[in-house]
Amino acid sequence: MNFTELALKRQSVREYINKPVEQEKINKIIEACRIAPSASNSQPWHIIMVTNTEIKNKVAKATYSNAVSFNKFAPQAGAIAVIVIEKPRIITQVGGFLKNREFPLIDIGIIxxxxxxxxxxxxxxxxxxxxxxxxxxxxxxxxxxxxxxxxVITLGYAPDDYKLREKIRKETNEISSYNKY
Ligand SMILES: Cc1cc2nc3c(=O)[nH]c(=O)nc-3n(C[C@H](O)[C@H](O)[C@H](O)COP(=O)(O)O)c2cc1C
Known part of the structure; x- marks a missing residue:
């Protein structure tokens, strides 16, 4: 699978089968996060992988309520990752303050x-x-x-018949331009 195929295949999965996620795969995912870039290489993140079913269900239930129904699929996920923002290096903190930038938020988006x-x-x-x-x-x-x-990121196996949706996105000329805004 080349990059474009992978990027097209990634979609938000909101239905999972009852199958645990193998530890080996979790290790590979964490390694993929570990090698990600960050401002001044601060790596201001801590990934909590919630794999214990009881704890996972508690976390999942904290992503929706009776009033807010849209994350109700979360308990189906085999695991849930909670991305905690850590303090970046002092140089990143100073740079972020001087330039009014939230570098850690950008960094956790990347991982x-x-x-x-x-x-x-x-x-x-x-x-x-x-x-x-x-x-x-x-x-x-x-x-x-x-x-x-x-x-928070849900992780698990989608049902076999889970359809790959077409990407609904803005047109290229709406999101990019050349040489001026
Ligand atoms: C920062 C962020 C927050 C999101 N929050 C939710 C959420 O709370 N519930 C949900 O079902 N999807 C959530 N999404 C998924 C987006 O709705 C989804 O990425 C977008 O509609 C594009 O669809 P796709 O991921 O299937 O390509 C979130 C995505 C991002 C990047």
Whole structure:
């Protein structure tokens, strides 16, 4: 699978079968995240892989509520990754402050895509979740109060008949230009 094929194959998977994710595959996904680039090579992330079913279900339930129904598929996932934002190196902190840039947020976006692309290559499905109860998940996973969770990612096997959807995206000329805005 070349890069374009992989990028087209990656999609948000919102249905999973009851099959655990092999440890070997989790290791490969974490390795794909480990080699990702980051501002000043700060690597300001900590990935909590939630594989214990009981804990995983608690985390999953903190991504939806009766009022917000859209992440209700999360408990089906074999595993859930919680991406915690760590403090970047001091040089990145100073640079970010002076230039008014949130480098760690950019960095965790990059590892999250590394995560999802590697999982796709290994035949797994993922869905990045930006909607979750941060306080609840921090409590469940013992994450220090001061730290922030950047993203939650579901990981697991999609049903065999799960369809590859066409990408609904803006046109090229809407998202890019040459030599001026
Ligand atoms: C930062 C971020 C947050 C997201 N949050 C959610 C979410 O809470 N629930 C969900 O079902 N999908 C979520 N998504 C998935 C997007 O809806 C999805 O990537 C987008 O619609 C494009 O579809 P595709 O991933 O299938 O290509 C999120 C994606 C990103 C990048």
């Amino acid at each position: 999250s895509e590394h995560f999802c692309l590697k999982a796709t290559e290994l035949g797994l499905g993922t869905c990045m979740l930006g909607w979750f109860n941060e306080k609840k998940i921090k409590h469940i996973l013992n994450i220090p109060k001061k730290k922030r969770i950047g993203l």
